[in-house]
Amino acid sequence: MEILEFLLNDEQIFTTITLVVLIALLIGNIVADKLKKYEEVDANGAISLMDEKDLIVLDVRETKERKAGHIANDVHIPLSKVKNKLDTLDNSKKVLVYCRSGSRSSHIAGLLTRNNFEQVYNLKGGIQAWKKANLPIKI
DSSP: OHHHHHHHSGGGHHHHHHHHHHHHHHHHHHHHHHHOOSEEEOHHHHHHHHTSSSEEEEEOSOGGGGGGOBOTTOEEOOHHHHGGGGGGSOTTSEEEEEOSSSHHHHHHHHHHHHTTOOSEEEETTHHHHHHHTTOOOBO
16 A cells, blocks of 8 residues: 555655556567567578578568568568569468568568468568578578
């Protein structure tokens, strides 16, 4: 009871509101991670996936970004066009999505899982992580 009185004290109300907001953000983040239906993989995990035949490697970067290099044998569909081209992708195959840093590709990985793609992976760190691991790129 004393804690409640302390937290609701006029001088402590800002601290209380801040604490409640931070707790809500933490809970929201935990729930979002649990609801995520795709898997994050690092560069080594991506290599393991590539050993399988039924894998689509999907680059969602803009065309100009590809000039800096891309993963061999990938499919390039810029982020803004993926939604309209979902029917060109085989949803029975595994899909590894990548972008420059992993942020845009995580958005598309979520989109794919919401559209009946069941085995979706996001390259954590994107092409930057791929290059940092000294893995081959095609220019």
